[in-house]
Amino acid sequence: MxxxxxxxxxxxxxxxxxxxxxxxxxxxxxxxxxxxxxxxxxxxxxxxxxxxxxxxxxxxxxxxxxxxxxxxxxxxxEYVEGMTLRKYLEKHGRVPERQAVKWAVDLCRILGYLHDRHPAVIYRDLKPENIMIRQDGRLKLIDLGGTLQTACGREKEAWCVGTPGYAPPEQWKQTQGDKSWDIYGLGAVLHEMLTGVHPVCNFYGRRPVGEYDKALCVSLDEIISRCTTENRKDAFSSIEQVEHALLDYPSERRKYLLMQRIKRSVLAFIGGYAACCFILPLLRGIPENQFPFPYLIKPLMVMILFILFSLFFSKFTRKRQFLRKQEKTVWLTEKKISGLFVSLLAVFALASGTCRERISSGTAYAKEEDQALWVEMRDTCERKLLLKYDAVYITNDKVRFELPAERLPTQELSVQIVAVGEDGEQYRSRIFHIKADGMESGSQ
CATH class of the missing domain: 3.30.200.20 (Phosphorylase Kinase; domain 1)
Known part of the structure; x- marks a missing residue:
């Protein structure tokens, strides 16, 4: 019943x-x-x-x-029919550029309505889980519980509200709401819509959207940067300023596309002219006393000009593919030690607040090059992580180090984890004895 x-x-x-x-x-x-x-x-x-x-x-x-x-x-x-933005991202990966901007404008207008109330209402927990996409494509904000204390005009709250990755650092230190918190959350949501990358997974920091897809307009990077910057002088002072910047996006995109066409046209012209300078004299015939010089002077000069122009334009539009692979690959390192004992060094540093944790990259050591110990580092989504040597990985959840049995350098191996705190004090785990067949294991 x-x-x-x-x-x-x-x-x-x-x-x-x-x-x-x-x-x-x-x-x-x-x-x-x-x-x-x-x-x-x-x-x-x-x-x-x-x-x-x-x-x-x-x-x-x-x-x-x-x-x-x-x-x-x-x-x-009211029951809102549709799906959350989180489910949309899980299904489609990311949001098309124009649609992402349109939804960001919708969020600006909803937040602007709340901010203009007296007293102002600070939402404080803007994230894909709290954004509903209705069947008509419009957005609704749900779960207003996080706004209630500020809306009621209380000077101080007993608890913090927010989600790691979508909240600025000062939100974990203060309980009094600020409009800039919602602006930060909007920038984080817009970045995730355009890239499909969860902000917690950005362990190198929030990267420009152009490094994930060079076709994205550079003006969006500027908007996201001004939303999420910690420098108040460079940040947007109101949600209305963010909305105006997003509404100007179509004209900025037209300028961006025009510059792309001009770039391609200039490079095509220079490349074609260089080819003509090289081929046409061949068709007419080249005197022996003019080869290779002065015949090659003009083609080489044009080719150098072509290369310089290419480098100049690629400086602003180059797509770094390795940044998109950082959530899927592990970079393993090696160093010499003696014996069968190996140490996995994980540096744990707790950041300020209660919701962020800093973990240094795990490193594996082996005696000889052909006896390298293969270590895989994974997040809670079961993805392998790429971490540069001595890089710091920011997370709010557990991180797992794996030793694949088929890649162990010897049949039997002993492993001990050494954790080093910020004060330099070391903490050692018990020693784990592992056999390559994975059937027997013990601990000491």
Whole structure:
């Protein structure tokens, strides 16, 4: 028998659960319509109800009812049909450039509406999981629980709200909301839409979108950079400025495409002229006293000019393919030691706050070149990680080091992990004894 809330809302299934409560899909038995019901503590939902009663925007869910039952508080809201931006990215990889800009403008208008209220409402947890794509292609922000404390005008909150990768560093140190936090989150979401790369996976830092796809307009890099910069002088001061920059994007893209056409035309002209300088004299015949010089002077000069122009243009548009492979490949390093014992050195440094962790690259050592120890480093998505020597990998979850049995240099091997803290103090794990067949193992 299905559960019925408040004698009128039949629970169909659980949509999701998060920090602020559990959300159910229900059917209103009186009006025969679908709705979303959030169940949570009274403090959260009563404040969120007060906020939703005052706001009216097509990009925010409407409120139908609020009631208490069995000591719990329930908020009945509009059910938004569609998929989250996270599911879209998992299915399609990334968002086409024009569509990503259009959705970013939609987000600017929703956030602008919240920021213009008195007192201002700071969303604080903008991420693909909280962005719904409706069936008509428009966006809605869901889960307003993170905004409620600021919206109610409290001077200080008891807890921080945010998600690593989508929140600026100062958000983990302060509980008072700031509009720049939403601007940062918008820049992080736009970058992920264009590249398909989760910000937590950017262990070299957030790279320009042009390094993932050179066809993307460079003006988008400037917008994302100004959204996510820690320098307040260079950052956007309001969400309206971000919207204006995005609306100017079509004209900037036209300029970018025009420059690309001019570049290709100039290079084609120089290349064709160099070919003519080389071929036409051959057709007429070259006197013996003019070969190789002065016959080759003009073709060589034009060819040098062609190379210089190519280098000049490629400086701004070159696509670095290795950056796109950094989430899928491991770079292994070697160093000499003696005996069968090997040490995997992982440097763990805790950054400020409670939600970020810095891990140095794992290195493998072996005695001889033909006895290299193969080590694979993977994230929680089971992807191999490419890490430069002495690079720092930023993560908010676990990292796994793997020793494939078929690649062990000897049949039996002993492994010990040594962790070095920021103060230089060493922490050693127990010694693990491994056999290549993977059937027997022990620990000491």
């Amino acid at each position: 299905s559960r019925v809330l408040f004698h009128k809302y039949e629970v169909l299934r659980t949509i999701g659960s998060g920090r602020t409560g559990t959300v159910y899909l229900v059917r209103d038995l009186n009006l025969n319509r679908l709705a979303a019901v959030k169940e949570s503590t009274e403090e959260f939902l009563l404040a969120e109800t007060e906020l939703l009663k005052e706001v009216e925007h097509p990009g925010l869910p409407g409120i139908y009812d609020c009631f208490k039952e069995e000591g719990r508080t329930f908020l009945v809201m």
